[in-house]
Amino acid sequence: MNRRAAEETFFKALMGISALAIVAALLGIVGTVLWKGLPTMNLDMVTKTPTGAFHLGGAGGVLNAIVGSLCLAGGATVVSACLALPIVMGLNVYSRRASRLVTFTRFSMDVLAGVPSIVFGAVGYILMRLLGLPASLLVGIIVVSLLILPIMIKAMDEMVRLVPAEMAEASAALGATRLETAFRVVARQALPGLATAVLIAFGRGVGDAASVLFTAGFNDRLPDSLGSEAATLPLMIFHQYNSPFPDVQNRAYASALILMVIILAVSVTARILTRRLSRHSIR
Amino acid sequence: MDHNSRLLKDRLIRRLILTLIVVVNVLIVGIVLALGARSWPVLEATPLGRLLFSTEWHPSDGRFGLLTFIVGTFAVTAGAVVLAAPPCLLAAVYLSEYAPRWVRALAAPLVDVLAGIPSVVYGLCGIILVVPWAGLSVLAAAVVLAVMIVPVLVHISVEVMKAVPRELREASLALGATRWETVKHVVLRKSRPGLFAAGVLATSRALGETMAVLMVVGCSVSIPRSPFDSAFPLPALFAAQYGEMFSQPRYEAALMASALVLLVIVLVFNITSQAILLRFARS
Numbered sequence: 001m002n003r004r005a006a007e008e009t010f011f012k013a014l015m016g017i018s019a020l021a022i023v024a025a026l027l028g029i030v031g032t033v034l035w036k037g038l039p040t041m042n043l044d045m046v047t048k049t050p051t052g053a054f055h056l057g058g059a060g061g062v063l064n065a066i067v068g069s070l071c072l073a074g075g076a077t078v079v080s081a082c083l084a085l086p087i088v089m090g091l092n093v094y095s096r097r098a099s100r101l102v103t104f105t106r107f108s109m110d111v112l113a114g115v116p117s118i119v120f121g122a123v124g125y126i127l128m129r130l131l132g133l134p135a136s137l138l139v140g141i142i143v144v145s146l147l148i149l150p151i152m153i154k155a156m157d158e159m160v161r162l163v164p165a166e167m168a169e170a171s172a173a174l175g176a177t178r179l180e181t182a183f184r185v186v187a188r189q190a191l192p193g194l195a196t197a198v199l200i201a202f203g204r205g206v207g208d209a210a211s212v213l214f215t216a217g218f219n220d221r222l223p224d225s226l227g228s229e230a231a232t233l234p235l236m237i238f239h240q241y242n243s244p245f246p247d248v249q250n251r252a253y254a255s256a257l258i259l260m261v262i263i264l265a266v267s268v269t270a271r272i273l274t275r276r277l278s279r280h281s282i283r
Numbered sequence: 284m285d286h287n288s289r290l291l292k293d294r295l296i297r298r299l300i301l302t303l304i305v306v307v308n309v310l311i312v313g314i315v316l317a318l319g320a321r322s323w324p325v326l327e328a329t330p331l332g333r334l335l336f337s338t339e340w341h342p343s344d345g346r347f348g349l350l351t352f353i354v355g356t357f358a359v360t361a362g363a364v365v366l367a368a369p370p371c372l373l374a375a376v377y378l379s380e381y382a383p384r385w386v387r388a389l390a391a392p393l394v395d396v397l398a399g400i401p402s403v404v405y406g407l408c409g410i411i412l413v414v415p416w417a418g419l420s421v422l423a424a425a426v427v428l429a430v431m432i433v434p435v436l437v438h439i440s441v442e443v444m445k446a447v448p449r450e451l452r453e454a455s456l457a458l459g460a461t462r463w464e465t466v467k468h469v470v471l472r473k474s475r476p477g478l479f480a481a482g483v484l485a486t487s488r489a490l491g492e493t494m495a496v497l498m499v500v501g502c503s504v505s506i507p508r509s510p511f512d513s514a515f516p517l518p519a520l521f522a523a524q525y526g527e528m529f530s531q532p533r534y535e536a537a538l539m540a541s542a543l544v545l546l547v548i549v550l551v552f553n554i555t556s557q558a559i560l561l562r563f564a565r566s
Contacts, residue, residue: 004461004464005461007461007463007464008461008462008463008464011373011463011466012377012381012463014373015373015374015376015377015381016377017370017373018369018370018371018373018374018377019373019374019377019378021370022370022371022374022397022433022437023393025397025430025433026393026396026397028408028412029397029400029404029405029408029430032407032408032411032412033404033407033408036411083303083307086296086299086300086303087300087303087304087307089300090297090300090301090303090304091304094297094300094301101304104308105304105307105308107557107561108307108308108311109307110553110557111311111550111553111554111557112307112310112311114484114487114488114491114549114550114553115311115314115491115546115549115550116490116491116492116493116518116545116546116549117491117493118491118493118518118521118522118542118545119314119318119491119542119545119546119549120314121521121522122318122521122538122539122542123314123317123318125525126317126318126321126539127317146310149307150307153307177289177290177292177293178293178297179289179292179293179296179297180289180293203399204399206401207399207400207401207402207403207404208401208402209401209402209403209493209494210402210493210494210518210522213522213525214525234401234402234403234494237403237404237407238403238406238494238498241403241406241407241410241498252407253407256403256404256407259401259403259404260400260404263399263400263401264396264399267392267395267396267399271392
């Protein structure tokens with residue numbers, strides 16, 4: 001009996017250590033970004049675009065990358081949402097539950113979500129050359145929207161599946177078409193979940209660098225049209241870190257701090273929105 | 284609204300949605316075909332055996348053997364999974380079997396935050412926290428990747444263990460087993476296929492990681508002999524060499540072939556894990 005109790009205690013201790021190690025890793029990352037990022041952080045970083053000497057350690061900021069990232073991820077999120085919402089409604093309202101097409105689509109979205117972002121970058125590059133477009137905000141938006149589309153579809157699908165089937169049935173019984181059921185009843189009920197799904201996809205889009213490495217371009221100005229090149233925060237971080245100047249390398253951590261703040265803000269907004277919007281759902 | 288126009292709208296949208304669903308399902312085929320077409324000049328000129336199992340990488344002579352990079356990819360991935368799997372499994376057991384409710388409520392957002400941290404930020408933190416003692420090496424990349432796959436491993440493992448029926452646990456406890464014995468003989472045994480799938484899925488994620496690995500792996504074109512040697516995984520190859528591929532069409536084709544090889548490897552792992560999970564969910 002004693003041996004059994006000892007084994008229990010031993011493994012419980014191991015579990016505690018494992019859980020603490022994971023928390024420590026998270027704290028280590030957040031701590032490093034704060035510790036290295038705060039000293040080089042200043043107002044100029046978020047309000048100014050780079051001057052010519054910025055990449056040598058001179059004055060300026062990363063506003064171009066902040067705006068570029070937000071435009072890129074924002075545009076891609078809008079494009080993806082316009083495609084994902086009808087697809088998810090198709091899977092849940094228009095099709096019979098668990099039909100072969102529905103099962104297969106869910107499976108293929110799981111697979112597509114696992115495709116590495118560098119592969120999306122490669123395909124985006126091919127697409128860009130095929131269409132004869134230069135590296136630009138537009139191409140970046142197309143690539144990132146492809147990248148986040150399966151993620152958004154999966155997240156939305158999970159939320160819409162929680163809507164009770166009786167609700168759609170009640171709507172149909174009142175004479176609504178499937179279209180009306182989908183967008184006025186089911187989408188309304190799942191709205192908090194849908195908003196969360198959109199924000200999850202946005203967060204993923206903001207943070208990704210590999211897919212836009214050779215499709216969105218990079219420059220020091222604010223993007224003024226879909227055709228202009230757009231700097232992004234992850235790439236800015238990568239370039240700064242690769243710089244031979246220690247001052248510029250240290251700025252990578254300030255840029256990382258900005259990126260982390262954006263991503264945390266998005267995830268907190270998602271949680272608040274979920275709570276706010278659920279007031280109107282029928283329980 | 285006119286009755287007929289409502290039905291007409293419903294039918295039109297149905298057509299549109301069906302088309303969209305078919306398009307997202309063939310997207311993965313399109314990606315494979317696009318990469319295949321672009322890498323054709325090299326695939327045609329190099330026998331598959333030499334492309335995959337030769338270590339000769341001499342772009343200027345048109346000799347493209349990917350073995351060095353394939354070995355590098357598997358080395359960092361294997362290291363990451365070996366490092367991450369035991370603590371994640373233990374943490375998942377703790378969260379699903381032992382943790383009080385408030386810990387579980389706290390763990391979910393923490394894991395989400397870890398999942399939301401962008402790849403470049405992992406890379407930056409790896410440089411400060413891991414590279415000083417591990418060097419730019421396979422080990423450094425494995426440690427960074429290990430932290431990056433924690434969310435996938437923990438999340439799926441917890442889901443899988445929660446799916447084990449409560450009655451089984453109660454029966455085991457009623458027979459006088461301790462909690463740990465119940466975990467060992469009932470919960471872990473019952474969820475073994477799901478846990479295996481979680482591992483395979485995490486592997487497929489680690490295989491495709493680009494930016495973080497690129498920053499800490501050292502990128503030397505040689506097969507690593509020890510964990511402290513530098514390596515050059517496939518995604519890093521593609522990301523690091525993109526600037527040079529514009530000059531040489533054959534080189535571009537070879538890089539596209541490397542992306543294709545990466546995609547095929549990832550798909551094999553990914554589809555395997557999804558198939559296991561799907562079967563697990565059904566039983």
